[in-house]
Amino acid sequence: MGDSTARYARYAVVGLALLVLLSLGAGVATSTAAFSAYNAAWDGSTNLEEIAATGETELSVATTVDSAYERSEDSIVIVLSPDRAYTEAEQTQIRQYVDEGGTLLVAEDFGSQTTSLLRGVGARSRIDGRLLRDERRYYRTPNITLASGTNNSTLIGPEQTLTLNHGTAIRANGTTILANSSEFSYLDTNRNYALDDQESLESRPVVTRESVGEGTVLVVSDPSLFINAMSDRSGNRQFIGAVLEEYDRAVVDDSHAERVPPLFAWLFWLRSSPLAQVALGTLALGGVGLATTHRRVVSSVFDSDEITVDADQDVILAYLGAEHPEWDTADVKRLIAGVIPDQHKRDDDD
Known part of the structure; x- marks a missing residue:
């Protein structure tokens, strides 16, 4: 009886969390403003x-x-x-x-x-x-x-x-x-x-x-x-x-x-800003590097010791250079340095 109640309680919490996420998603992806192309109500312009x-x-x-x-x-x-x-x-x-x-x-x-x-x-x-x-x-x-x-x-x-x-x-x-x-x-x-x-x-x-x-x-x-x-x-x-x-x-x-809506406004801004794209890409690759460096934390979540990906500054620089050759190399290096500490230094400290 107790296990069943706990299980239903977990289901309820998960369901409530999904409902909240869906509501937040609708809020940032739609608009209630008159004449808006993202407003499907009577006064929108979809x-x-x-x-x-x-x-x-x-x-x-x-x-x-x-x-x-x-x-x-x-x-x-x-x-x-x-x-x-x-x-x-x-x-x-x-x-x-x-x-x-x-x-x-x-x-x-x-x-x-x-x-x-x-x-x-x-x-x-x-x-x-x-x-x-x-x-x-x-x-x-x-x-x-x-x-x-x-x-x-x-x-x-x-x-x-x-x-x-x-x-x-x-x-x-x-x-x-x-x-x-x-x-x-x-x-x-x-x-x-x-x-x-x-x-x-x-x-x-x-x-x-x-x-x-x-x-x-x-x-x-x-x-x-x-x-x-x-x-x-x-x-x-x-x-x-x-x-x-x-x-x-x-x-x-x-x-x-x-x-x-906020989501589309952010996407429009990101699309128009190459520098922001560099920063976002650097953050994403930096996240991969941090996660793989501390794979013991990842293992505790996913129960796996097999995830290993090296993502040092040179790898990130080479990737971004291939994807966006028009970006200035010096600017990209400065952004990477600000987001990801020196990989080899951390390895030596360990």
Whole structure:
């Protein structure tokens, strides 16, 4: 009876430990942030990858401006309501990407961060920032307005419908209008959710396109058009698919928003830092060296005296040199020396 109880208790402890590990793993590998490509809930944007794959477009997420705008050829970068403003230097970098033929899609409703970005890249369209309502042509509530494509658009036709969820309008300023709200829409300036005397009914742009240098800037007046709940709407899905399928490469620029889970953020950082890769590889090989040097400790865990691997500094240096010949030998030596003490000295001391 006692042995059985103890055994079940051990099973319970192991099961609880696994549950905790799985919960922690889900926490570091997923996100709850709105617009996040790692958030599968209604306000995430995991659907974008599926839509991109349908058109054979490779979709990725970038956490730095350098990685997002590194290639302009046959490429589109998507900016969804950033949390922080882009610096002048970053705007110059993005302007160069567009000038050289890249496409930039900016989707915003009420945030102010994209105004300076659009100005900085040389675009003329501007986000209005007031709530767009339509009490005649809407989905579920007047705040979820419907818009139609124009004859100027190859991305959405006049017979197709876009659904905007608490979106705004665009001041087109002479750019090409791809979609308009209905003639019954108005901008709710004072946010009282009613048409007042100073507010007028008229059709307003919600998607525009313009040429900048050799590239293109697309502006959408509602970033939530790209979230999972709204991208399931047929017109929205067709529009997103039509935009993405024109390019081999699509990148979601999350460099100015906290939307990437910790695990992926760490992996992105590691991939972009050769020095960190050297340090991690050195630590890993150093761990092997320490474990094999003190094999009596390992034997006590694994009940084996047969594990013997020599991993001194010369071996590690030769391995890293073969794997990454572009790394500076002196830097690698300094890193190894900082992680692994002199192997032969320890042997003599023993």
